[in-house]
Amino acid sequence: MLSGKFFAVASAALITVAAGAQSVVVPRALAGMNGVESAQSRTFTETSLYGYINGGAELYLEYGFDTLLVTELVIEGSDIKAEVYRMKDPEAAFGIFSVSRFRCNGGAKLTEHLCRSAYQLQFCKGPYYVSIINDTGSDDDQKRSSDLARLMIENIVEPSFDPGSFYNDALDDDTMRGAVLVRGPLGIYNGIPGLSEKLGRASGYSALLIRHGTDTIASMKFNSDLAAEQFLREEKVRTGSGKVAVSSDSTVSVVSPRHIIITF
Numbered sequence: 001m002l003s004g005k006f007f008a009v010a011s012a013a014l015i016t017v018a019a020g021a022q023s024v025v026v027p028r029a030l031a032g033m034n035g036v037e038s039a040q041s042r043t044f045t046e047t048s049l050y051g052y053i054n055g056g057a058e059l060y061l062e063y064g065f066d067t068l069l070v071t072e073l074v075i076e077g078s079d080i081k082a083e084v085y086r087m088k089d090p091e092a093a094f095g096i097f098s099v100s101r102f103r104c105n106g107g108a109k110l111t112e113h114l115c116r117s118a119y120q121l122q123f124c125k126g127p128y129y130v131s132i133i134n135d136t137g138s139d140d141d142q143k144r145s146s147d148l149a150r151l152m153i154e155n156i157v158e159p160s161f162d163p164g165s166f167y168n169d170a171l172d173d174d175t176m177r178g179a180v181l182v183r184g185p186l187g188i189y190n191g192i193p194g195l196s197e198k199l200g201r202a203s204g205y206s207a208l209l210i211r212h213g214t215d216t217i218a219s220m221k222f223n224s225d226l227a228a229e230q231f232l233r234e235e236k237v238r239t240g241s242g243k244v245a246v247s248s249d250s251t252v253s254v255v256s257p258r259h260i261i262i263t264f
Contacts, residue, residue, distance in 0.1 A: 025128065026071055026084055029151035031071035035076035035144075044068040062184040063095045064088030066127070075144050078134065082148060085129040091206055095181035097124035099191040100131070104177070106263045110146065112160045113176070121145040126158025141211050166208040166219040180209045192216065195264065198250070215263050222258045231260065 021086035026249035030036055042052075045067055049057040052068065066086040073080045087093040094113060101122055103116035103229040114123040118137035123130055132149055163171050163179065171179065185200045192209055194249070199218065204227030208218040220227035236254070 003230050014077040023154050025155050026069055026082070026236040029148060030071075030073075030149045033075065033148055036076070039071055039073050044070070059099070059190060060085065060087075060096060062186045064092040064183070068263045069232050073148075075148075076142050078136065078138075078144060080141070080144055080148065081133045082152075083131040083133075084152070085131075087127050087129060089127055090124075090158065090161040091181060092183070093124040095183060095187060095206075096129045097122060098180045099182075099187055100129075105151040108146070110150050112175045114149075116142070116146070118142065121149050123149060123153065125153055125156045125160050128152075128156055133239075137245060163208055166221065167210075171210065174214075175210050182207050182209065194220045198264065201234060203227060205231070218262045218264070219260065222260070225257045228260060229257050242260075 007215055029047075030039060034172065046061065047063060049065065052070065053060075057065075062238040064087055069084045071082045071084070073082065077104060078097050085093070085096065087096065089184070097113055097115070098213070104115035105115055105117055107116050111123050111125050113125070114121070116122075120133055121132045121142075130149065130152060132145045134145050161181075163176065180187075182188045182191055182199075183202065183206050185196065186207070188196050188199050195209070195216065195218070202220070205220050207218045209216060209218045211217075220228075222231065232252070232254075250262055250264045255261060
């Protein structure tokens with residue numbers, strides 16, 4: 001009978017052939033994981049993603065999706081599923097993470113952006129968003145998920161998303177735990193649905209939204225001067241000063257032609 005370590009190495013070799021962009025992260029993690037009894041993987045592209053998550057595919061495509069590797073594992077008799085989404089860039093990976101995390105518990109901070117609950121561990125690093133799901137929620141299965149996540153994180157060399165391009169002042173951990181990054185109406189609806197009416201018409205941008213006291217602040221970086229001008233025109237912003245009223249409950253600061261900060 002094959003040992004768990006040998007099986008993990010053999011499975012890693014098979015995944016390397018099929019996984020594409022994830023051909024380093026998952027195989028090396030499995031090779032370092034004890035107790036792996038079986039591993040079956042499937043790869044999804046932009047066109048086949050709908051077959052896996054159906055109506056949810058549009059959200060990933062809005063952010064910028066590359067490929068998905070789904071690996072179903074049996075580790076020491078427990079069923080574990082690892083979904084490794086490679087997005088177009090770290091911004092997109094953090095964006096999906098920010099609208100997917102829910103009721104995060106504490107625990108060891110394995111990487112900068114991580115959320116764990118009894119049945120799911122999520123993190124993003126570099127261009128990857130990863131969801132690891134177990135069936136029981138037991139302490140042992142949570143540990144298996146954490147061990148697998150740690151090994152994946154060790155094999156992602158790209159840096160995590162940095163909010164510094166959106167805000168000059170450093171954002172503390174509490175602020176980042178509630179931060180949401182959006183790139184279109186689906187992200188807004190999933191992350192901060194209350195702003196759908198106000199920001200839902202905008203296009204060609206990335207926005208990092210944070211809470212500051214009772215205010216919501218959206219730092220919006222547009223892909224072009226034209227997209228920024230169209231947003232300002234639709235919001236009926238009066239030009240001629242750095243900070244102007246959009247409505248009775250919001251203001252806009254024009255940082256640069258493509259960078260706008262709006263406070264609600």
